[in-house]
Amino acid sequence: MADNPFVYGEIVTAAAFADREIERDRLSRDLLAGQKVFLISPRRYGKSSLVRHVLRGLAKQGVLTVEVTVASSSSYVGFLEAYARALLLADTPAGRLRQWTSDLLRSVRPEVRFEAAPTGASRFAIAFPSAQSDRDITRLANEVFALPGRIAAARKRRMAVALDEFQAIASFNGGSIEHALRAAVQDQRQVGYVFAGSEPSLMERMLTSKRPFYKAGPVMRLEKIHQDDFASFLEGRFAGSGIRPEAGLGAAIVELAGNVPYDVQRLAHELWDDMRAAGRKTATLDDLHATLSRLLQEHGPMFEEAWQRLTLAQRATLRALVLEQGREVLSADVRARHRLAGASSVQSSLAGLVKADLVTKDGPRYTMVDSLLREWVARQTY
Ligand SMILES: Nc1ncnc2c1ncn2[C@@H]1O[C@H](COP(=O)(O)OP(=O)(O)O)[C@@H](O)[C@H]1O
Numbered sequence: 001m002a003d004n005p006f007v008y009g010e011i012v013t014a015a016a017f018a019d020r021e022i023e024r025d026r027l028s029r030d031l032l033a034g035q036k037v038f039l040i041s042p043r044r045y046g047k048s049s050l051v052r053h054v055l056r057g058l059a060k061q062g063v064l065t066v067e068v069t070v071a072s073s074s075s076y077v078g079f080l081e082a083y084a085r086a087l088l089l090a091d092t093p094a095g096r097l098r099q100w101t102s103d104l105l106r107s108v109r110p111e112v113r114f115e116a117a118p119t120g121a122s123r124f125a126i127a128f129p130s131a132q133s134d135r136d137i138t139r140l141a142n143e144v145f146a147l148p149g150r151i152a153a154a155r156k157r158r159m160a161v162a163l164d165e166f167q168a169i170a171s172f173n174g175g176s177i178e179h180a181l182r183a184a185v186q187d188q189r190q191v192g193y194v195f196a197g198s199e200p201s202l203m204e205r206m207l208t209s210k211r212p213f214y215k216a217g218p219v220m221r222l223e224k225i226h227q228d229d230f231a232s233f234l235e236g237r238f239a240g241s242g243i244r245p246e247a248g249l250g251a252a253i254v255e256l257a258g259n260v261p262y263d264v265q266r267l268a269h270e271l272w273d274d275m276r277a278a279g280r281k282t283a284t285l286d287d288l289h290a291t292l293s294r295l296l297q298e299h300g301p302m303f304e305e306a307w308q309r310l311t312l313a314q315r316a317t318l319r320a321l322v323l324e325q326g327r328e329v330l331s332a333d334v335r336a337r338h339r340l341a342g343a344s345s346v347q348s349s350l351a352g353l354v355k356a357d358l359v360t361k362d363g364p365r366y367t368m369v370d371s372l373l374r375e376w377v378a379r380q381t382y
């Protein structure tokens with residue numbers, strides 16, 4: 001029996017990966033050339049998946065690859081520890097880690113431990129207990145940020161470093177971390193970097209003329225996957241796993257999911273499960289709507305909570321936005337039709353909705369981040 005061919009909620013590689021060939025080639029080429037690339041898109045568009053895919057390809061060509069999620073750390077020093085650990089681990093035999101660490105990080109006195117892991121293997125951990133004052137931390141950061149260059153030189157290999165959810169860097173320590181990192185990376189010819197970030201407005205601001213990363217390297221803005229390509233990818237995978245898709249099914253899934261890769265895979269995955277559970281050989285548009293209803297029902301309590309956290313003005317604005325497909329929400333016409341208050345009040349509701357991460361601006365349109373929540377608002381609110 002075939003497994004569900006659709007994957008969501010984790011980084012997808014090879015088999016579940018659609019399209020993105022141009023982006024893959026470009027990112028791969030830039031990293032190999034030692035460029036410092038900025039990769040920007042809203043959440044759930046596929047940045048991490050793309051980066052993982054490209055790094056795997058580079059590793060096969062002998063490049064040392066390192067991947068760290070900046071947003072997973074709760075402090076600056078915590079990030080430096082996680083980053084140093086990942087860099088030191090890259091392709092290093094376990095028996096050499098201790099020596100390797102003290103060779104490379106002489107001046108900052110790291111504490112190295114091998115913690116017992118549940119699997120029985122031991123887990124390499126590194127800490128910098130002596131970094132206390134801001135000055136210590138700055139010195140430590142300079143050491144850690146210089147590591148990739150030293151490792152590439154010592155190993156005589158090219159290196160590719162991915163710092164994911166990079167926008168989180170701003171929360172650690174204002175501008176000085178940007179300065180330190182920029183200064184370090186620009187000298188490292190053998191090391192390609194990709195700084196992937198999920199909050200486009202924060203990331204774009206980081207690249208403006210008064211900030212350290214201004215003109216540091218190429219910027220890739222990851223767009224949605226082309227609608228038709230994604231639709232035929234879906235239909236191909238249904239057919240390939242023994243469930244024949246009714247004509248137009250792929251396009252309908254992409255459309256209902258707002259063409260956000262995560263949402264597309266979620267809907268396809270859940271539909272496939274429903275078909276398999278019912279022992280069906282064909283999936284129809286009606287089946288798709290049944291699956292959607294089930295998902296809406298399951299998410300109901302969560303969506304209700306989100307709805308109740310909003311002010312009345314925000315609820316009204318959100319409904320108008322959904323019903324108007326995000327167009328002209330500020331116009332007199334739309335405001336009258338949906339009994340909204342003045343443009344400035346709608347504007348501030350929109351700002352609140354964007355801040356709450358419920359809505360994003362997609363060109364001139366405002367769209368809802370979560371396509372399921374959008375359907376729920378359209379059907380279950382008044
Ligand atoms: N190229 C792709 N083809 C198919 N599905 C994808 C692709 N990229 C992402 N996805 C889907 O979107 C989800 C989120 O992708 P992810 O890489 O985590 O996005 P991001 O890092 O931008 O938040 C994945 O779990 C997967 O379901």
Ligand SMILES: [Mg+2]
Nearest residue numbers: 047048049164
């Ligand atoms: Mg990601």
